Amino acid sequence: MVVGVTPAQLRAHIDASGLSIREWATTVAGRDPRTVERWLAGEGIPASAADWLSRLGDVTATRNRATVTIER
Secondary structure (H helix, E strand, C coil): CCCCCCCCHHHHHHHHHCCCCHHHHHHHHHCCHHHHHHHCCCCCHHHHHHHHHHHHEEECCCCCEEEEEEEC
């Protein structure tokens, strides 16, 4: 796992979006919900995903669409 990206930070991103884990995983992250659930359980987040998560800004989402701001 990349330093600075914790399951708690991931949970905060999901909670802030107002989506369920399943909805967030598929709509925002483009990942299988089981993968995101493993990350939340403390399994290592791959470096590429951790980098993306560390730059994740605002997420405006509905069940079918997400607008994501990525910080440079």
